[in-house]
Amino acid sequence: MSVSHSRVLLAHGSGGKLASELLSTIFLPPFANPILKTMDDSAVCPFMDEVSTSGGKEPLEIRVAFTTDSYVVKPLFFPGGDIGRLAVCGTVNDLSMVGANPRYLSAAFIVEEGLPTSCLRRVVGSMKKAAREAGVSIVTGDTKVVERGSVDGLFINTAGIGLVPPGRKVSGALVQEGDSVILSGPVANHGISVLLERERMGFVGTVQSDVAPLNHLVSRMFETCPNLRALRDPTRGGVATSLVEISRQSGVTIRIFEEKIPIDPDVAGACEILGYDPLYVANEGKLLAFVPRAEAPLVVEAMRSIEQGRGAVVIGEVTGGPDARVLMTTRIGGTRVVDMLSGGQFPRIC
Amino acid sequence: MCLAVPAKVVSLEGEKALVELGGIVHQADTRLVPEVKVGDYVLLHAGFAIESLDEGEALETLRLLEELVKAEVA
Amino acid sequence: MSFVEELRLPDLVRPFIRKIASYEGPPIHIMEVCGTHTVAIFRHGLKGLLPPAVKLLSGPGCPVCVTPNEVIDRAIALAAVPGHILVTFGDMMKVPGSYSSLAQAKAEGADVRVVYSPLESIQLARENRSKIVIFFGVGFETTAPTTAACLVEARSASLRNYFFLSAHKLVPPAIGALLTSGDVHVDGLICPGHVSAIIGSKPYEFIARDHGIGCVVTGFEPVDILQALSLLVEMRTSGRPSVVIGYRRAVRPEGNVKAQELMRTVFSVGSSVWRGIGEIPGTGLSLSDEYEGFCATRHLDVKLRPVREAAGCSCGEILRGVKSPPECRLFGTACTPEYPVGPCMVSTEGTCAAWYRYSPSTGAGSGGSSERGA
Numbered sequence: 001m002s003v004s005h006s007r008v009l010l011a012h013g014s015g016g017k018l019a020s021e022l023l024s025t026i027f028l029p030p031f032a033n034p035i036l037k038t039m040d041d042s043a044v045c046p047f048m049d050e051v052s053t054s055g056g057k058e059p060l061e062i063r064v065a066f067t068t069d070s071y072v073v074k075p076l077f078f079p080g081g082d083i084g085r086l087a088v089c090g091t092v093n094d095l096s097m098v099g100a101n102p103r104y105l106s107a108a109f110i111v112e113e114g115l116p117t118s119c120l121r122r123v124v125g126s127m128k129k130a131a132r133e134a135g136v137s138i139v140t141g142d143t144k145v146v147e148r149g150s151v152d153g154l155f156i157n158t159a160g161i162g163l164v165p166p167g168r169k170v171s172g173a174l175v176q177e178g179d180s181v182i183l184s185g186p187v188a189n190h191g192i193s194v195l196l197e198r199e200r201m202g203f204v205g206t207v208q209s210d211v212a213p214l215n216h217l218v219s220r221m222f223e224t225c226p227n228l229r230a231l232r233d234p235t236r237g238g239v240a241t242s243l244v245e246i247s248r249q250s251g252v253t254i255r256i257f258e259e260k261i262p263i264d265p266d267v268a269g270a271c272e273i274l275g276y277d278p279l280y281v282a283n284e285g286k287l288l289a290f291v292p293r294a295e296a297p298l299v300v301e302a303m304r305s306i307e308q309g310r311g312a313v314v315i316g317e318v319t320g321g322p323d324a325r326v327l328m329t330t331r332i333g334g335t336r337v338v339d340m341l342s343g344g345q346f347p348r349i350c
Numbered sequence: 351m352c353l354a355v356p357a358k359v360v361s362l363e364g365e366k367a368l369v370e371l372g373g374i375v376h377q378a379d380t381r382l383v384p385e386v387k388v389g390d391y392v393l394l395h396a397g398f399a400i401e402s403l404d405e406g407e408a409l410e411t412l413r414l415l416e417e418l419v420k421a422e423v424a
Numbered sequence: 425m426s427f428v429e430e431l432r433l434p435d436l437v438r439p440f441i442r443k444i445a446s447y448e449g450p451p452i453h454i455m456e457v458c459g460t461h462t463v464a465i466f467r468h469g470l471k472g473l474l475p476p477a478v479k480l481l482s483g484p485g486c487p488v489c490v491t492p493n494e495v496i497d498r499a500i501a502l503a504a505v506p507g508h509i510l511v512t513f514g515d516m517m518k519v520p521g522s523y524s525s526l527a528q529a530k531a532e533g534a535d536v537r538v539v540y541s542p543l544e545s546i547q548l549a550r551e552n553r554s555k556i557v558i559f560f561g562v563g564f565e566t567t568a569p570t571t572a573a574c575l576v577e578a579r580s581a582s583l584r585n586y587f588f589l590s591a592h593k594l595v596p597p598a599i600g601a602l603l604t605s606g607d608v609h610v611d612g613l614i615c616p617g618h619v620s621a622i623i624g625s626k627p628y629e630f631i632a633r634d635h636g637i638g639c640v641v642t643g644f645e646p647v648d649i650l651q652a653l654s655l656l657v658e659m660r661t662s663g664r665p666s667v668v669i670g671y672r673r674a675v676r677p678e679g680n681v682k683a684q685e686l687m688r689t690v691f692s693v694g695s696s697v698w699r700g701i702g703e704i705p706g707t708g709l710s711l712s713d714e715y716e717g718f719c720a721t722r723h724l725d726v727k728l729r730p731v732r733e734a735a736g737c738s739c740g741e742i743l744r745g746v747k748s749p750p751e752c753r754l755f756g757t758a759c760t761p762e763y764p765v766g767p768c769m770v771s772t773e774g775t776c777a778a779w780y781r782y783s784p785s786t787g788a789g790s791g792g793s794s795e796r797g798a
Contacts, residue, residue, distance in 0.1 A: 009531045011518075017762050201540040202377040202397050204368055259434070269372030272355045273394060274540060275514075275772070332437045332646045334469020336782040342761040346514025347540040349353055349396050349567055350459055350488060350773050352460045352566045352618030352644070356427035371428075379543060382569055382683045391427055393621060393674055396513075397541025398570045401621040401680050403427055408673035412430050415647060418439035 014236060014344040039249065040171050041097035041232065042067035044164055061166075065100030067091055068159035074152055076123065078197040080189075080209035083156055084126035086284060089213045090235070091160040092134045096218040097231040097287070099170035100162035102134060108142040110155040123154065134213035136160070168222070172249035174229045179318040180296035181254060182289040184217065184303060185210070185311030186262040187239055191281035192270050201274070201347060207267055212285035217308040221289065224302040230290040237341045238280040242288055243326045244340045254326045256316030256338070275348040280341045290318065354395035356403055359388050369394055427673065431645045440650035441473050447657050451477050453609050454656050455745055457599060458616035459486030459773030460644060466782035468646045478657060481608065481745035482778075484598060485616055487563050488515045488771035489743055490698040491591045494731045496521030499560045499589055501726035503534040508724075509552060511545040512560040514538045518770045522732045542574045549578070549586040558587045558720045566618040568592045568709055569683035572690035575715050587720040592709035593696055595619050596627040601704045603635050608745040612656030614649065615641045617671040624679030628667045638665035641675050690715050699767065700740020739766035742775050749779040756780060 012022045028036065035043045042065040051060040071087045088105065095102040107127065111120065131138055193209035195201075214233065222228060230250075234242040239261075247254045263271075263278050271278045285308060291299050296314055303309030326338040357369035357376065369378045369392060378399045380386050385402070392399035456462055462482045465471060471480060484490050500521055503510035510526070517527045517538060530536040535555075539545060542559055549557040561571040571588070578586040595616060602608060615628055620641040628639045638659035640652040652670045659665050669675050689712065696708025711719045737759070738752035749755045754765050761777055764770035769777050 007528070007531045009527055011527065021762065199540075201544070204375040204377060207374070265372035266374040267372075269355075269357075269370075269374040272371060273357075273374070273376055275353045328469075330467070330469045330646075331432065332434050332468055332470075332473070334472050334646075336467060336469040339781045346517055346538050348515045348772050349513045349540075349563055350486065350515050350771070352458055352564075352616055354566065354618045354621070358426075379541075379570075379573065381573055382680060382686070384682060393618065395566055395618065396570045397543050398573065400566065400569065400618070400683065401674055403673050404676075405673075408427055411673055415431075415436045415439075415651075419435050422439045422442065 041094040063164040067094040079206040081211040084123035088130035102162040175250035181316040188278035188281035210285035240279040456614040482775040484743040597706040643671035737766040
C-alpha cells in the first residue's frame with residue numbers, strides 16, 4: 001500500500017524530498033511570486049530608489065536580502081554550540097549565500113513555561129557572542145511564553161537582512177558547465193554532534209558541531225572572485241541534497257569525487273557505526289561554492305587563509321549531460337547517482 | 351542485513367567493553383566473544399561485539415592483495 | 425592494521441577488475457544474497473566496472489523486505505495501545521504494512537522508539553515499569569544473538585513488562601528453497617559476511633554439493649566483493665564449485681559457537697513466511713519454551729484488520745531475483761522512496777531503493793530506460 005501523507009511527519013522537516021514536497025504542495029502555490037520561486041537561501045528583494053547625479057535623477061536599485069529560519073534543535077546545548085549560536089549563524093549564513101553582507105537580525109523566542117532563566121541567559125549570551133563574531137546586530141525581537149509541554153524548552157526564530165552589493169549576482173540557477181565545486185571543510189560534524197548529544201546510543205565522548213558564521217569567508221571569496229556563481233550552505237539534508245537542488249536549479253550534471261570529500265575520522269567512525277551516509281548529514285559551518293574552473297585554485301587558497309575555510313578543497317565539477325543530476329565517482333572508479341535525502345536517516349542494523 | 355564495523359577494544363570490564371573506530375569510542379557488549387582482550391579488534395553490530403577479527407588473516411589477506419597488485423604492475 | 429583503511433586503497437581492486445573483465449564466456453548470473461551487499465555494490469558503482477556477461481542478481485537477504493505485512497501490522501497495532509512502548513531498529517520505521525507504517529503510527533501518537541542496540545530496550549523496560557515495552561526483533565543470524573542476549577538478561581532480571589515480537593529469519597534454508605524452486609538461474613552466490621561470522625561456512629556446503637553452485641562468503645569492502653566475483657567466475661569456468669571463505673578475517677568455518685548456543689537457548693526454529701516467496705520451513709525463529717513468556721503475539725492481545733498486499737507490487741519476484749526493479753511497473757512512478765508501495769523500495773538496503781538511488785542509468789534524475797544493470 002502507499003502510505004498516504006495525510007499527516008505531517010517528522011520526515012517532512014528533514015530537509016529532503018518530503019520537505020520540498022510539503023513546500024511545493026502546501027506553501028508555494030498560495031504564496032506564489034517570482035522572488036519566492038527562486039528558492040535560494042535568502043530572498044533578494046529589489047527596492048527602487050533615485051539618486052541625483054550631474055545628469056539629473058537616475059534610478060537606483062537597492063537589493064535587500066531577507067531570510068528567516070526557526071530553530072528547534074534538541075538538545076539546546078551541544079558540543080561546539082547551542083540553539084542560540086545556531087540561530088544567529090544560520091541566518092547570517094543564509095544571507096551570505098546570496099552574496100549579501102548580513103547586518104541586522106530579529107530574534108523571536110518561544111519559551112516553555114518552567115525553563116530555567118539561567119538557561120535562557122546562557123542562550124542569549126551565546127547569541128551575543130555569535131553576533132559579535134559575525135559583525136551583526138540583533139535589533140528587534142519578541143518573546144512568548146507557552147504552557148508546559150507546548151514546546152520543547154525553547155524555540156527561536158531569527159530573520160535577517162543585508163544588502164547585496166550592486167552588480168553581484170549569485171544563485172543556484174547560475175551554475176554552468178565547466179564550473180568547479182568547492183567544499184569549505186569536513187562534512188557531517190554538526191548532525192553527528194547533535195545526534196550523539198541527544199541520543200547517546202552507546203557512544204562515549206563527543207563530536208564538535210561546526211556551527212559558525214561564514215560571512216567573513218564569503219567576503220574574502222568575493223574579493224578573490226567576483227564571478228562566484230553559486231553558494232549554498234549544506235544544512236539539513238547535507239551536501240548531497242544541496243548539490244541536487246543546485247543541479248535542478250541550473251539544469252546541469254554535477255560530478256563529485258568520493259575521495260576528495262573531507263571528513264574527520266571520528267565523524268566517519270560514528271557514521272559507519274550507525275549506518276549514516278555523511279553526505280546527507282547536516283552541516284552548520286560549511287559552504288559549497290561553484291566558481292569558474294580557472295579561478296578555483298585562487299579561491300581555494302583565499303578560503304584557506306580564513307578560519308572557516310581552512311579545509312577548503314575542490315570536490316567536483318559541472319559536466320555536460322542532458323540530465324540535471326549529481327553523479328559521484330567512487331573511490332574505486334565506479335559511478336553512482338547521488339540523490340536527495342528521502343526522509344530522515346535512522347540508525348540501522350542492515 | 352549485516353551492518354557491522356571493525357573496532358578496536360580499548361578497555362574491558364567484565365562483559366562491557368569500550369571500542370574505538372576513527373577516534374570515536376563506543377560501548378560494546380562482549381558476552382558473545384568472551385575470550386576477547388584489550389587490543390583485539392571486533393565486529394561491532396547493534397551494540398554487541400559479534401565476533402573478533404583475526405589480525406593474522408587480515409594481514410595475510412592484505413599481503414595477497416598487495417602481491418596481486420605488484421604482479422599487475424610488473 | 426585497522427581492518428578498514430588498508431583494504432580501501434583503490435589500487436587493490438584493479439587486479440580483480442582486470443581478471444573479471446577478461447571473461448569472455450556465456451553469461452554468468454551471480455546472486456548476492458545479502459541486502460547490505462546489494463547496497464555496497466551500488467554505492468561503490470561496481471556494476472559499471474563489470475563486463476556485460478557477468479550479471480548480478482539481488483536475492484532475498486533484506487530482513488526488512490521479507491517481513492510480511494501481517495507482522496508489520498501487528499507491530500503497529502501493538503504500538504498503538506496506550507501504555508505500550510514499541511521499540512524497533514530504525515530500518516523498520518518507514519516500511520509500509522497493510523495500512524500504515526511505524527513512522528505514520530508515531531505521527532499519530534503511538535509511542536515508537538528507535539534504538540541502535542536492543543540493549544536500549546532493556547533499559548527502557550527498567551525505566552518505565554508502568555509501561556509495557558515490546559522489542560520488534562528483525563534481522564537474520566547476525567542480529568538474533570544480540571536479541572537473544574537481551575532476552576536472557578530480561579529473564580534474569582525478572583522483567584515483567586518486557587515482551588518480544590520476533591521477525592527473525594534464517595538464511596541458508598531460504599537460499600535452498602530459492603534454488604530448488606527453479607524460478608531463478610544462479611551460477612554463483614555471494615554469501616553474507618556477517619551472518620556467516622555467526623553461523624560459519626558449513627551451512628552453505630549443500631549448495632555446492634547438491635546444486636553445483638559455488639559460494640564465496642564475502643566481506644563488504646569493494647575489494648572483498650570484487651575478489652568474490654573473480655573467484656565465482658573462476659569456479660564457473662573450471663566447473664569446480666565449492667564453498668570458500670573470502671572474508672577470512674571475520675569468518676571461521678565453525679562460526680561463533682557461543683552466539684549459536686545462545687540462539688538455541690532462547691529461540692526455536694520453525695517455518696516462517698517470506699514476503700513474495702511464501703512459507704519456508706526451518707527459517708523462522710520463535711521463542712523457545714523457556715522464553716515463551718516474553719512472546720508478544722501470545723500474551724498481548726491486539727486486533728488486526730485484514731492483511732492485504734499492495735496491488736502491482738513486484739517485491740516478491742524481485743526478492744527471488746526473477747525480476748529487476750525497472751521491470752516492475754510501479755518502479756519510479758507509483759513506487760518511490762518517498763511513497764513506497766513495497767518494502768524493497770523503502771528499506772535502506774532494499775533492491776529497489778538501491779537501484780532507484782544509485783543506478784546511473786535508471787537512478788534518480790536520469791531519463792534512463794528500464795534496462796537491467798547500470
